Amino acid sequence: MTDFVTLNLDALPEAVELPSYDRSALKPRIAHIGFGAFARAHIAMHLHETLAETGSDWGMRAVELFGSPERFDMLDANDRLYTLVETSDEGKSTRLLGALCDTQHVARDGIAAIIDGLAEEDLKIISMTITEKGYCVKNEHLDTDNELIQHDLANLDAPKSAIGVIVAALAKRRELDRGPFTVMSCDNLPHNGKLTRISILEFAKTLDAELGAWIEANVSFPSTMVDRIVPALTDESIELVSEVLGGQTDPNCIVCEPFRQWVIEDNFMAGRPEWETAGAQLVADVEPFEEMKLRTLNGCHSFLAYLGFLAGKETISDCMADPVFHAEARKLMVDEQRPTLDVPGDVDLLEYADMLLKRFSNSQLKHRTWQIASDGTQKMPQRWLNSVRWHIENGSSYRHLVLGIGGWMNYIKGKRGGESYEVLDPMAGKLADIVSRFSDDATHYVDALLALDEVFPKDLVGNDDFRTAVHLAYVKVAAEGAQRAVEALAD
Structure with missing residues (x-):
């Protein structure tokens, strides 16, 4: 024994x-x-x-x-x-x-x-x-x-x-x-x-x-x-x-x-x-609270996980120590996620966003971006894509959200600066097949990923503006790097 x-x-x-x-x-x-x-x-x-x-x-x-x-x-x-x-x-x-x-x-x-x-x-x-x-x-x-x-x-x-x-x-x-x-x-x-x-x-x-x-x-x-x-x-x-x-x-x-x-x-x-x-x-009803948390906290976590990891930031607090990542994370929560939410009247979403940024800045936790980046195919629909749909319907900007999607599409290739890492996802085999067959051709690679109807709803994929925005976001991260792509959001 x-x-x-x-x-x-x-x-x-x-x-x-x-x-x-x-x-x-x-x-x-x-x-x-x-x-x-x-x-x-x-x-x-x-x-x-x-x-x-x-x-x-x-x-x-x-x-x-x-x-x-x-x-x-x-x-x-x-x-x-x-x-x-x-x-x-x-x-x-x-x-x-x-x-x-x-x-x-x-x-x-x-x-x-x-x-x-x-x-x-x-x-x-x-x-x-x-x-x-x-x-x-x-x-x-x-x-x-x-x-x-x-x-x-x-x-x-x-x-x-x-x-x-x-x-x-x-x-x-x-x-x-x-x-x-x-x-x-x-x-x-x-x-x-x-x-x-x-x-x-x-x-x-x-x-x-x-x-x-x-x-x-x-x-x-x-x-x-x-x-x-x-x-x-x-x-x-x-x-x-x-x-x-x-x-x-x-x-x-x-x-x-x-x-x-x-x-x-x-x-x-x-x-x-x-x-x-x-x-x-x-x-009596949990839904407003869960949508607030999933889109604001978890949606921002995923944005930081993919783009932060690709930019060489090992933890969420490392992302928060970068003034650009800190500022753009707040814009994602306040400008792109907050308008999509219907929360109880006593909830101040600006205060909530600032509280989240303080939590993210906790340097003692060592919350790894690679850990948060797992299972992206399961997480993106509720964290990002429902918000994207809202913005398309209302004619408003979702450039942080779409850059997150472009970051994910680069992340699942499993390479950072010449070094390989494991991509954890329930669909890892299917993603690896797409990477191996199409990643040398940006257009076909993005189209193959958008064709995953388990992840991307047909109504979004059928929207020309969305498809174009995803293609541009993927290419920007691939060509300029995640750090520069996030910095460009502030331009």
Whole structure:
């Protein structure tokens, strides 16, 4: 058996905050599928603070369907406590989070145990962060061509996808008469509750119309908007954690920014924790908040990721240290994204943009442009293309947005200054094929990328002004370099 590093709680510095609630009273009432860095830093942290305020028994079980169970074994070795460091240029704070009361990993515990756990009577909510591709939705319907979905429809006793696992658990809950339930997406996707509902209902109805009808009547799918910058761990951030822990190491640690926002549609069939005591906003409609965040924060992040990376800037804070990138990022948010948004009356979008720029400037986070640049084919439609459509319809300028598209088209070639890098994307194979066949001819290369209807809607591609603007943006970045292309925006 592997020996795991364990924390000596008695030897921690006084500044490290420990859980103030009775962890022995916690029951796994929430199961979170996909317990990665963001879930640990945001979802579990909100529950941790809720428990400190309310003393309830709403504990969390972490569930993982892929990869190695070693990380969960390390969590268990530390009584499921782990370190969260919030850091900024103004200072840092450190605490051990304790809302986690159980872990289940398919490679260690088996799929039957996971399904049984999700069907337990005490469990009231399944939450999840499974990334865009985990929902297996295409053109607003379940993607029945997806290999995992095909497998799960034929093997519901041994599903592999999150969607198949949840439907198997809901079928068992129905069989055991366990009553109403809630499935809550926490992924950074527009209409994430709607997408969850589509995938689960269509999967269930394909199997059994009566099961689908039961889910429709007994399960709610609230949408959420999540916002916190949680970079991947680096050697530098691991050293920071060791420093604040008085020389100890925590393999489960998380380093993130102090800011966090969680907006939740208040639609829960079987109760919920009092998340509002930890600062969450419970609202009737999440959509205005998610559109604001996706277009303003995430849209600007992608602009900086592609163009900043190509310009040799390794982190978002490096981009912000460049006055030109800083100024043009603000113009993107204020001049091109703000007009497309319909936000609640108490939201000041100018103030929001300036707050985002301050967050982006946090030099302690080391949020890598290459990391943010991943999965562009999944991100561009909601971050940029819907805004482009608005500007075309209203006859206004979208030159920052289109330069971002030109930056992406250059980025996916996988070359910077003669050096190669990996392009992470669900469509990486198809993109690489286009690069290999057409990248020597700018016109054919851009046309081939615009022909990807999974990414670029036909109505945009059919607009001559848009096509021309994309061609010009690609050529400008390719010929002059990303730095000069961004500088030209200020001319």
